[in-house]
Amino acid sequence: MTDKTVFKRFAIGIIAIWLVLFALVPNLMVIIASFMTQGESEFIVWTPSISSYQRMLDPLYLQVFWNSFYLSAFTTVLCLLIGYPFAYLIARAGPKARPILLLLVIVPFWTSSLVRTYAMIIILNANGLLNSTLLGLGLINEPLQILYTDTAVIAGLVYTLLPFMVLPLYAAIEKLDWRLVEAARDLGARKVRTFVSVIIPLTMPGIVAGSMLVFLPGLGMFYIADFLGGSKTTLIGNLIQRQFLSARDWPFGSAASVTLTVTMGVMIWIYLLSAKRANAKVEV
Template sequence: MKVRDKFKWLSLGLLTTWLVLFVLFPNLMVLAASFLTSDVKELIRPEFSLDSYAKLADPLYAKVLLHSLYLAVVTTLICLLVGYPAAWLINTCSKPVQGLLLFLIIVPFWTNSLIRTYAMKVILGNRGILNKGLMELGIIDAPIRLMYTEAAVILALVYILLPFMILPLFGVIEKLPKSYLEAARDLGSTKLYTFRRVVWPLTLPGVISGCVLVFLPALGMFYIADLLGGAGNLLIGNIIRDQILVARNWPFGAALSVSLIGLMALLLLAYYRAMKATEGAKS
């Protein structure tokens, strides 16, 4: 066997081992725990039960799940509305300027998202930078309550996840054949019609990718809801954390995790089918 083939199989073996040990097994353990019984002393009693899944029908938890979906959908839509024009404008710049702008978009990744969330508290607080600036300009007379609101959670989610929308969109827009736009212009097509019939279908894979990359993390960023949203703006991740660390109800926390994983799997399946349909439409 050649050295190159040995290296390939060694790399695949190490990757497979890593995924099995640190992805497959932990998820199987969570799945198994969700079908067991909660115990005050031992945390989990090896007794089969569906009580944890039955509790998912509780209106309290269903409301939190729906609210999580709502916040994730709103965040995704805002990121798309902001990210699409931003990616398009970056693509119209010269190569050096493109590199600089992309660098500025990536720079926040050098700082932990938790630290950036704390920075949002400094900006949005009653005595924060935003309120002080508005009062100095005479726009408001008293501080506006921005902290511990739904808007604060959405704003922080958009701030942290916006790069995940811009980068895939920039990739597909950059590869957009300029000859198609020139042909549409020569045929007398309006800019709106060209966007609807040419640009949007060709950039749809980037739109779908960006939406998935924003929507899935938005469901589980519980620390943002903790720091900026208060008790009235919880995400499903907050409930999972509280069940595991506070209530010590591991089976129910595991059932919530399995439900969230199942929801993400359905979204990834929808993404896969949408990508296949897009490729079929192109061919």
């Protein structure tokens, strides 16, 4: 064996073993567990069944899925509406201001989302900053009950996930070939038309990537619904968490996770298809 093969085998081997053991095997185990049944003393009994998937068709759980998707989708749209002009302005800022503005987005991106959710509680509290400001301005007569509602959950999700939308949008807008935009203008397209027909399609990969980075974590962040939502707000994340920690129904929790992952897989697949199509268009 030459020294090249020794080093090569070592470098490949170490990451291959790690990823197979801690990524491939555990994910396969979730799939297997989702087809097993709940035990009395053990968490999982090795009797194959599809009962966990059947249980998910229960209106109660369908409601949880629907509610989660709705809140996450609403959050994604809000993040896109706030984040697109924001990312655009940062990408078009002068060369001196741009790195500073970008850094100001990166810091919240890396800040603990738990700390940021907690900060949101302080703002939305009955006697928190928002209510005292509105009361002080005389806009309302009594404190608004925002905390423990779906509105608070959406506010918390948007607050926590906005940087995850802005960064991929920024990357896409910054890479944009402005000659194409100028060409559209020269050919007489108005501003709105240029934006809709040229800028949006060219930055589509960033829009889709950002939307996925907001939508997918939004489904799983159980502590945001825990802290900001009312007792009725149950997201898929809360459902899975309860199956594993209090209800002790691991097969059902696994089935919910598999459903979540499959949804995610389908979305990524659509994304890759659309990215391919977008690239093909640009090359033409």
